Amino acid sequence: xxxxxxxxxxxxxxxxxxxxxxxxxxxxxxxxxxxxxxxxxxxxxxxxxxxxxxxxxxxxxxxxxxxxxxxxxxxxxxxxxxxxxxxxxxxxxxxxxxxxxxxxxxxxxxxxxxxxxxxxxxxxxxxxxxxxxxxxxxxxxxxxxxxxxxxxxxxxxxxxxxxxxxxxxxxxxxxxxxxxxxxxxxxxxxxxxxxxxxxxxxxxxxxxxxxxxxxxxxxxxxxxxxxxxxxxxxxxxxxxxxxxxxxxxxxxxxxxxxxxxxxxxxxxxxxxxxxxxxxxxxxxxxxxxxxxxxxxxxxxxxxxxxxxxxxxxxxxxxxxxxxxxxxxxxxxxxxxxxxxxxxxxxxxxxxxxxxxxxxxxxxxxxxxxxxxxxxxxxxxxxxxxxxxxxxxxxxxxxxxxxx
Amino acid sequence: xxxxxxxxxxxxxxxxxxxxxxxxxxxxxxxxxxxxxxxxxxxxxxxxxxxxxxxxxxxxxxxxxxxxxxxxxxxxxxxxxxxxxxxxxxxxxxxxxxxxxxxxxxxxxxxxxxxxxxxxxxxxxxxxxxxxxxxxxxxxxxxxxxxxxxxxxxxxxxxxxxxxxxxxxxxxxxxxxxxxxxxxxxxxxxxxxxxxxxxxxxxxxxxxxxxxxxxxxxxxxxxxxxxxxxxxxxxxxxxxxxxxxxxxxxxxxxxxxxxxxxxxxxxxxxxxxxxxxxxxxxxxxxxxxxxxxxxxxxxxxxxxxxxxxxxxxxxxxxxxxxxxxxxxxxxxxxxxxxxxxxxxxxxxxxxxxxxxxxxxxxxxxxxxxxxxxxxxxxxxxxxxxxxxxxxxxxxxxxxxxxx
Numbered sequence: 001x002x003x004x005x006x007x008x009x010x011x012x013x014x015x016x017x018x019x020x021x022x023x024x025x026x027x028x029x030x031x032x033x034x035x036x037x038x039x040x041x042x043x044x045x046x047x048x049x050x051x052x053x054x055x056x057x058x059x060x061x062x063x064x065x066x067x068x069x070x071x072x073x074x075x076x077x078x079x080x081x082x083x084x085x086x087x088x089x090x091x092x093x094x095x096x097x098x099x100x101x102x103x104x105x106x107x108x109x110x111x112x113x114x115x116x117x118x119x120x121x122x123x124x125x126x127x128x129x130x131x132x133x134x135x136x137x138x139x140x141x142x143x144x145x146x147x148x149x150x151x152x153x154x155x156x157x158x159x160x161x162x163x164x165x166x167x168x169x170x171x172x173x174x175x176x177x178x179x180x181x182x183x184x185x186x187x188x189x190x191x192x193x194x195x196x197x198x199x200x201x202x203x204x205x206x207x208x209x210x211x212x213x214x215x216x217x218x219x220x221x222x223x224x225x226x227x228x229x230x231x232x233x234x235x236x237x238x239x240x241x242x243x244x245x246x247x248x249x250x251x252x253x254x255x256x257x258x259x260x261x262x263x264x265x266x267x268x269x270x271x272x273x274x275x276x277x278x279x280x281x282x283x284x285x286x287x288x289x290x291x292x293x294x295x296x297x298x299x300x301x302x303x304x305x306x307x308x309x310x311x312x313x314x315x316x317x318x319x320x321x322x323x324x325x326x327x328x329x330x331x332x333x334x335x336x337x338x339x340x341x342x343x344x345x346x347x348x349x350x351x352x353x354x355x356x357x358x359x360x361x362x363x364x365x366x367x368x369x370x371x372x373x374x375x376x377x378x379x380x381x382x383x384x385x386x387x388x389x390x391x392x393x394x395x396x397x398x399x400x401x402x403x
Numbered sequence: 404x405x406x407x408x409x410x411x412x413x414x415x416x417x418x419x420x421x422x423x424x425x426x427x428x429x430x431x432x433x434x435x436x437x438x439x440x441x442x443x444x445x446x447x448x449x450x451x452x453x454x455x456x457x458x459x460x461x462x463x464x465x466x467x468x469x470x471x472x473x474x475x476x477x478x479x480x481x482x483x484x485x486x487x488x489x490x491x492x493x494x495x496x497x498x499x500x501x502x503x504x505x506x507x508x509x510x511x512x513x514x515x516x517x518x519x520x521x522x523x524x525x526x527x528x529x530x531x532x533x534x535x536x537x538x539x540x541x542x543x544x545x546x547x548x549x550x551x552x553x554x555x556x557x558x559x560x561x562x563x564x565x566x567x568x569x570x571x572x573x574x575x576x577x578x579x580x581x582x583x584x585x586x587x588x589x590x591x592x593x594x595x596x597x598x599x600x601x602x603x604x605x606x607x608x609x610x611x612x613x614x615x616x617x618x619x620x621x622x623x624x625x626x627x628x629x630x631x632x633x634x635x636x637x638x639x640x641x642x643x644x645x646x647x648x649x650x651x652x653x654x655x656x657x658x659x660x661x662x663x664x665x666x667x668x669x670x671x672x673x674x675x676x677x678x679x680x681x682x683x684x685x686x687x688x689x690x691x692x693x694x695x696x697x698x699x700x701x702x703x704x705x706x707x708x709x710x711x712x713x714x715x716x717x718x719x720x721x722x723x724x725x726x727x728x729x730x731x732x733x734x735x736x737x738x739x740x741x742x743x744x745x746x747x748x749x750x751x752x753x754x755x756x757x758x759x760x761x762x763x764x765x766x767x768x769x770x771x772x773x774x775x776x777x778x779x780x781x782x783x784x785x786x787x788x789x790x791x792x793x794x795x796x797x798x799x800x801x802x803x804x805x806x
Contacts, residue, residue: 031765039765064804066785067792068415071805084805085411091806229806343763347803349796350765351783372781375767381783 006081006242009389009398015244018330018395021281021291022387024079025317026072026256027299027340029352029371033307040298040307040342041353042370044314048321049355049369052332056357058366059379061387063338069349075337076259078384080292081243082236089262090174090231095164097258101156103233108167108174108201111229114139114222115161121187121224126180127161128222136163139222143212151204165227167205173198178228179209188226201230238264239290243392248284250277251294260292274316278323285327299347302340310342331358331394333387334369351381358394409484409645412792412801418647421733421798424684424694425790427482428720429475429659430702430743432755432774436710443701443710443745444756445773447717451724452758452772455735459760461769462782464790466741472752478740479662481787483695484646485639492665493577493634498567500661504559506636511570511577511604514632517542517625518564524590524627529583530564531625539566542625546615554607568630570608576601581631582612591629604633641667642693646795651687653680654697663695677719681726688730696727702750705743713745734798735760736790737772754784761797 030039063070063078064085073094074084092109103109114136116125131139140155140163147153151169158164175198179188191209193202205227216223239247241264249260252272261267266288270280277293284291297313324332335354338347353374355366364378375381379390392398433442466473466481467488476497477487495512506512517539519528534542543558543566550556554572561567578601582591594612596605608630619626642650644667652663655675664670669691673683680696687694700716727735738757741750756777758769767781778784782793795801 031763060783065792066782066789067794067796067801069796069801069803071803074805085408088805094806348763349793349801371765372768375781375783376779381785 010242012399013244016397019289020331020391020395021329022333023293025295025298025336027302028336029339029350031341031343039371040310044311046318048318052357053355053369054367056355057361057364058355058374058377060351060374060381061354061384062351063384067349069347070338081385081388091229092231098255100254108172110165110227112163112165113161113226115224115226116221117224122185130160131222148204148207153208172201174230174232176202176230180226180228245290246288247290248288249292250280253296256294274320278320299340302342305342305345307342331391333391413645415802416646422692423734423794423798424732425736426696428698428701428739430705431739432742432753434744434746442774443713447714449721451721455760456758456772457770459758460764460767461758461777461780463754463777463784464757464787465754466787470752472750473741484791494632495634501658503657511575513568513630515566515568516629518627518629519624520627525588533563534625551607551610556611575604577633577635579605579633583629583631648693649691650693651691652695653683656699659697677723681723702743705745708745708748710745734794
């Protein structure tokens, strides 16, 4: 068994008072700066993480598999044992989660762009000159709430030209293609059903687009819209069903809260700093046995190509770490959902350092939490989907398999 | 996902001008000599490979899985991401590829042995005293070209007692058992269909064997023949379809060219030395974005049990390596399709060292290309089927998976 099977884990998981904290530094893994030969994590001064590594066991994880660069959805699903290829989450749903939109079962969500078209209807700017978020909100209000063939279309602004369109009604199926042609000087594509069941969805979506075209005609540069990534909320077995955990998420960014909610985690209200997140942890520590703490700053700095800022965020986390260790949880895991090297300014395929600290972890010789030190860690290199069973084992929450 | 799925990679692969060179030293991995404790690769002086390893990242690959000794077919399919268990290539087809026989879709190829039988028809020598290749060619000509029930039977000599029989006609299905009993003092087996669809194939093959028996009766020791490994050319998705690569093979041995052709690689004419192969690479460098370079000498020396010759071939490759590095390809991978330790005189199951060199590889601490040093490499130990996605990631030829 290489892919952790949820049904299998379900058979051997047990509920217990022991506590697990999984701290995810988004985009943690990096690449070395030419001048120093050190990555962001290797450059940062991290006495507390190094101490945890020294007393714990380390390794490297592959979120999907070697060479594959995961988006945030797959990266996070894998961390909680959900096969990210099997449970792929569509773009529309992810955007909806990202603005805390309360998606209902059956809703079909699409990511939208306001765009510019010329008189012939050909796309001249896929982002409508990046109109302001306020303008986007105003246009969304114009289009929001339409009823088309018993389907309600709900629009919510995201940022600048971006919005989501949510189709709510009976019998909608998300298997339709994008209207966004992803190129200029062509007309938006008609939305067509990829399966017979999705005919109604395609029909409603096309009616909506035509209606929007009429309404937007005088709102140049935002005189048209493009839709892509039609998708429905996947039905994931919850972490309580599979792992018998009572899990909570502490994340300042809505998308990660939304992803966690899909897996059945309780969302805890928190602030936007690492300190605020750790304060939330402390307050709620007695009420849950599994905490997912998400730190966004590492990824954001990596995406911006800001090596030094990423170093600083890691140091900030290290500083705050005593707030976790002082709680003396049974298991602490620190890792990332993927690498985001500042040098690449994007997510990447490189494996991510992981440390696991527990009384029963069988510590290795690694004394430093870094990409290069983790190569020789006792956990070796393994798929991220196996983290959760490893953490549960260390929390004595898995029983023996077989007699 | 541990076995890289071709359909999955297809979704995220993109075409780009970046270049990948995969150099395969056939049977590269070895076992240490008792006297020195060093393998062939560790004994060889390899300053250029060591330099690549120092600036690159290393690891160990398992062609099929730990403990499994692959033939040349599975070993090579895995290197290009094709699951070698799912896409098994039959013995007959492999032999045909090995003599550059132009197999047509639908052809059924079998590996043949001329053999000796006694008056009762029982096999007394499965190899007919290893008749000369010339004698084999003469006998093949006697039998070549027969038409049986609208099926043409084509015979081609291979080496000594070995030949191939290719059955060409409409509606042939390869699911029949061998006639070769693989033991002495029994009669050759009747060929029987394993599925109803293969009835015609079995019928034609038996008629052919009976005919051959009559013709060969006076040609002792080669007075009979045995057939095994009936198989048809598998329909593999091409590397262009899956990876959007424009790949070429440079190999002096026909079997490897044939295997590469099955995967859609363009075959480049080349000479028989490593230098000749590298000259071919240089000449054609601008025309392709992926090159598979195959070096046979390491495996041949290993099979012969010639430790020192294998060392010499590795040193020859190392010497010529600057011809690759001077081209400055985006990604260089050096590995083998399996181990062939001179001490075992055969293919083996031992994992094979691999090095990957690219701007984005995240170099490790390995400073020497060897079995023991690669154990601590940053790539860890992984299935050979993942090499190609890793190489493509490093060439920035894979987009992000999921939003």
